[in-house]
Amino acid sequence: MTSSAIKRYLPWVVATALFMEQLDTTIVNTAIPSIAASLNVTPLSLKSVVTSYILSLAVGIPISGWMADRFGTRRVFGIAIALFTFASVLCGLSLNAPMLTAARLLQGIGGAMMMPVGRLAIIRTFPKSELLGAMNFVIIPALIGPLLGPTIGGLIVHWVSWRAIFFVNVPVGLVALYLVYRYMPDYRATERRPLDVIGFILFSCGTALLSWLLEIFGEHTLDPTTAVLMLGLSVALLVAYGWHASGIEFPLLRLALFRIRTFRIAVLGGFVTRLGVGGLPFLLPLLYQIGLGLPVWKSGLLMMPAALAAMFMKLFAPRLLARFGYRQVLIVNTVCIGVTIGMFALVKAGTPLAMIVVFGLMQGFFNSLQFSSINTLAYADVSQTDSSMASTISSSFQQLSMSFGLAIGTLVTAWFLGDVPQSDRAMVTGALHNAFVALSMVTILSSLAFWSLRREDGESISKGANVKPPAPEPASTL
Structure with a gap:
């Protein structure tokens, strides 16, 4: 197996794998009423089917890096795909809600190992001068999966x-397993580090509880005192x-x-930006179905222009970053994302x-450029x-x-809606318009997070191997 073959197929x-994982994050939401009718339960009782997947992702991701270092990227990634595919079959064969919830939990564990281990394989295979193109390609499924899920x-x-929603993963998973066997490199850490069991319990329980609270926010009646205590x-x-980690x-x-510095700005800056962007997959279908009165499938089709623009963006991102640099691109592009979100406030019957469609194309292009830039800048000064x-x-x-993004989108909309019945179409549409404006302002303000970047940051990625990156700050101690 040659290096060129690995770079071509990896x-x-x-x-x-990432497309399967991201698609399943949202694809079940549309089918909840049909699943409830088939299993003779209420749609509300199936909330656990959605939250179990989110919770297992929150718990599984932190340990995935340790597993890849200990057992190798090929074995862990292959097991993740096999587990995800097998759990998909169990989901499709489920006879009741508890079986479906358990299968989704298992599916989420497989999905949790895909994203970080897949990124790790890409980072260690491609030199920094080629990392932008590779990550640019890989990030597309992560963007279009949540958009195409409802459709x-x-x-x-x-x-x-x-049931076919879950069975569609089987052929994709089998093809992915074959490709893993043929082309996935097997990277391991040179030094074996012990598993931080106490840290795993603290961090996983904290993130799982927080993710669960955010996932159910606005959809279930939760006693305020209980919610505050759990938060x-x-x-x-x-x-x-x-x-604990500092000691x-x-x-x-x-x-x-x-x-x-570049890692900190990319990760935390991207986190802040997603606070505004993260509510769109939830708010846009509401706008299309309530504001425009479209059926579910037509509403889903209106999400596709953003996915198409995200795919074509990869032709322009390397040129833009090479010409203007990460600092200028991220500052300007974040503002463009905010303006695009605000434009959806103009959409009405x-x-x-x-x-x-034009708004959707703009949204997909700017979002894709944003997260492709952030996801590569994060590794610009990180050692192997x-x-x-x-x-x-x-x-x-x-x-x-x-x-967080989904919760904020729900919170802002509910705040503008107040006590107005959700059957009041005009008022719901008005609340959505106000929410888009508010999220637009939040996103524009998040561009301030990238002002601390330097002009030359990320040039080892955007301008090729001949550019010597600045010496990174030491990361050995807190």
């Missing part, structure tokens, strides 16, 4: 059965992890990596579909020995940001 292997789910349920507990667990040699997540830890930390923060 992005396809990782992209295929594909709606069409499958309409034409076939909700306080999750924060206390995460603070306890930070204290041991081999923590689960080495927070000292945040001493590397009677708005030409062509205008909505720290790449596994950096990938795990980045994936953990990305998962949390998705939950």
Whole structure:
């Protein structure tokens, strides 16, 4: 197996796996009513089917880096795909809600190992001068999966059965397993580090509880006192992890990596940006279905222009970053994302579909450029020995940001809606418009996070191997 063959096929292997994982994050939402009718339960009782997947991602991601270092990227990635595919079959064969929830939990564990381990394989295979192109290709499925999930789910349920939603993963998973066997390199850490069991318990419990609270926010009636106590507990667990990690040699997540300036700005800046962007997959279908009165499947089709623009973006991102640099691109592009979000406040009954399609294309292009830039800048000054830890930390923060973004979108809309009945179409549409404006302002303000970048940051990635990167700050200690 030659190095050129690995470079040619590895992005396809990782992209295929990430597409399955990201698609399943949202594809089930559309099918919940059909699943409830088939299993003779209420749709509300199936909330655990969605939250179990999110929780297992939050718990599994932190340990994935340690597993890859100990057992090798090929074995762990292959097991992750096999587990995800097998769990998909179990989901489709489930006879009741508890069986489906358990299968989704298992599916999420497989999915949790895909993203950080796949990124790790890419980072260690491609030199920094080629990393932008490889990550640019791999990030596309992560962007279009959540956008296509409602569309594909709606069409499958309409034409076939909700069980086919899960069975569609089987052929994709088998092809991915074959490609893993042929083309996935087997990277391992040169030094075996022990598993930080205490840190794993603290961080996983804290993130799982926080993700669960954010996932159910606005959808279930939760006693305010209980919610505050649980929120306080999750924060206390995460603070306890930070204290614990500062005092041991081999923590689960080495927070000292945040001493590397470009890594810190990329991860934390991306987290803030997603607070505004993360609510769109939830708010846009509501706008299309309530504001425009479109059926579910047509609403899903209006999400596709953003996915198409995300795919074509990869032709322009390397040129833009090479010409203008990460600092200028991220500052300007973040503002463009915010302006695009605000444009959706103009959409109402009677708005030409062509205008909505243009908004979707702009959204997909700017979002894709944003996260392709962030996901490569994060590794610009990270050494090979720290790449596994950096990938795990980045994936953990990305998962949390998705939950935060969805919660903020729900919170802002509910605040503008107040006590107005959700059956009042005009008022709901007005609340959505106000929410888009508010999220637009949040996103524009998040561009301030990238002002501390330097003009030359990331040039080792954007301008090729001949550019010597600046010496990174040490990340050995807190």
